Amino acid sequence: MKNLQTLMQAELLEALKDFKFIWLTIFFVILGVTQPLIHKYMDVILEHAGGADGITIDPNRTTPSSAEVLLSTVSGQFSQIGLVILVISFMGLIAADRNNGIQDFILTRPVSVRSYLLSKLTSHWLISMFSISIGALISYFYTNLLFDSFSFTSFLFFLVLYSLWILYIVSLTILISTFFKSPIIIAITTILLSIFFIIIKGFNHIFFQLSPGGILNVAENKLLSLQDINYFSILTCLLFVLLNISLANVNIKRS
Amino acid sequence: MFLFSISKGECVGLLGPNGAGKTTLIKCMTGILHPEEGEIMFNSKAIIQHKRHIGYLSQYTDFKPWMTCEESLLFFGKLSGLDRTFLKENTTKVLEEVGLKDRKNDKVEQLSGGMKQRLGIAQAILHQPLLLILDEPVSALDPIGRNEVKKLIARLKKRATILLSTHILDDAATFCDRYIIIRKGTIVGDIDNENNESDRKRIIVEIENAESIKEPLTNSEIKEMERISKNTFLLTGTKKLDLTEVVADFSQKGVDIVSIRFYKKEIEEIFLEMVSDT
Numbered sequence: 090m091k092n093l094q095t096l097m098q099a100e101l102l103e104a105l106k107d108f109k110f111i112w113l114t115i116f117f118v119i120l121g122v123t124q125p126l127i128h129k130y131m132d133v134i135l136e137h138a139g140g141a142d143g144i145t146i147d148p149n150r151t152t153p154s155s156a157e158v159l160l161s162t163v164s165g166q167f168s169q170i171g172l173v174i175l176v177i178s179f180m181g182l183i184a185a186d187r188n189n190g191i192q193d194f195i196l197t198r199p200v201s202v203r204s205y206l207l208s209k210l211t212s213h214w215l216i217s218m219f220s221i222s223i224g225a226l227i228s229y230f231y232t233n234l235l236f237d238s239f240s241f242t243s244f245l246f247f248l249v250l251y252s253l254w255i256l257y258i259v260s261l262t263i264l265i266s267t268f269f270k271s272p273i274i275i276a277i278t279t280i281l282l283s284i285f286f287i288i289i290k291g292f293n294h295i296f297f298q299l300s301p302g303g304i305l306n307v308a309e310n311k312l313l314s315l316q317d318i319n320y321f322s323i324l325t326c327l328l329f330v331l332l333n334i335s336l337a338n339v340n341i342k343r344s
Numbered sequence: 345m346f347l348f349s350i351s352k353g354e355c356v357g358l359l360g361p362n363g364a365g366k367t368t369l370i371k372c373m374t375g376i377l378h379p380e381e382g383e384i385m386f387n388s389k390a391i392i393q394h395k396r397h398i399g400y401l402s403q404y405t406d407f408k409p410w411m412t413c414e415e416s417l418l419f420f421g422k423l424s425g426l427d428r429t430f431l432k433e434n435t436t437k438v439l440e441e442v443g444l445k446d447r448k449n450d451k452v453e454q455l456s457g458g459m460k461q462r463l464g465i466a467q468a469i470l471h472q473p474l475l476l477i478l479d480e481p482v483s484a485l486d487p488i489g490r491n492e493v494k495k496l497i498a499r500l501k502k503r504a505t506i507l508l509s510t511h512i513l514d515d516a517a518t519f520c521d522r523y524i525i526i527r528k529g530t531i532v533g534d535i536d537n538e539n540n541e542s543d544r545k546r547i548i549v550e551i552e553n554a555e556s557i558k559e560p561l562t563n564s565e566i567k568e569m570e571r572i573s574k575n576t577f578l579l580t581g582t583k584k585l586d587l588t589e590v591v592a593d594f595s596q597k598g599v600d601i602v603s604i605r606f607y608k609k610e611i612e613e614i615f616l617e618m619v620s621d622t
Contacts, residue, residue, distance in 0.1 A: 091422075091425070092422075092423055092425075095419065095422045095423055096423070099408065099419055103408060103410060106410040107410075189404065189406035189407075190402045190403075190404050190405055190406055191406065191407065191408065192376075193371075193374070193376055193400065193402050194400070194402075194407075194420060194467060195420075195423060196374075196375065196376045197374040197375060197376060197395060197398060197400040198395060198396070198420065198423040198424045198425075198471075199395045199396050199423075199424065199425055200423050342377065342378040343377070343378070344377075
């Protein structure tokens, strides 16, 4: 436990020294702000950006609800562009340690591989959730300001569920990192697998239940105040996290 | 299969060509890899339970570049479970020992290769290990860096049991009391550096005045006499030779012997014999 704490401190301190906390947060804040602004002022933006020739904006279009705006921010921006940036920021989390020999120095001490992996998982999940939460909070603030008000409790509940998806992404990056040395290959493989799990959840009910990507739907439903919380998807996501870390554990001990 | 033991205080060289399995063996010994079969024991217990008594230095040593030398040692010391007060005191002491006391507040990224390797040695000895495992500690360094690290190893040899993996045979000959030679994952030689008497058929003899020899010194037991230098000869026998008999034979022939000893094979010769395919 003490070793886990020491390793986590080092990871968090490294993120601080690398300005990862800052640039990742700025990135998610920009994503969080742009979506409500674009939804609200699309016609004004088009007009000031050289006119809206050829584009017809229905003046009677329905104003989206705050839940829909938030959903498009998180599902559209955070889960797509955000995912790519997150994975790119994590791609060296095991590979760098392995390539420069730090992993060997750590594991020759009375530190278990499990503690080492858990420190990576927890710290990078915290770093991500710090940035995502601030981005999402800013988005929530702008959405409330520009559209109708939205329940903060539902928003928080959504964030908690969404954080499980991020936990899964970090665990997947860790697992892939134990197979490959090249950060680029790690990033591409993780992104493709994440997209795969998002896509297959839509195939049918069984795939939905068995895909860790199902947690995204659960989170989105909470945002839209749909009450059918699927606890099985939460369990599936957590089981996949456990599976990823267990496989990574075995792989590090063998490779 | 590997079956060998290292006694307390020994400095053992682990030699072998590239791909022989040296690093894999070392990674198993240090608990980085977990062997699927077999046991590695340390003081009669599984070595994995004695990680705190093992110090390890790898060929390519690097640290978190944003940490200072002192912070790096404190980080690894904490992971070794060292007491806070002891760690603080020993960090200063170890940095002084490896010659980095003045650089303790410098970031690792500012250090040269040799300095990083010295810091690597510092992290390996920080917790006062009983067994020090050094994997190719100088092979990635320039001559200056090599010299710095070799001096340190020579000092460490006096107080710790060392397993030194290297393909630089001169270094092995300088530091090691014993060599374990491996090839394709198997031990092919376990040789004592001091008492390497595997070849008693050859003798090096230095005589007083080689020009004064009147008759051939070869006989039924000495089949060949090869001149190495002005007064030094390598005698090759048909069977194992007895030094006293050779001395007696030579004095009968009026040849004064200055020194006589069995020819000891150089480590390079032994190594090549053991790892060659023929």
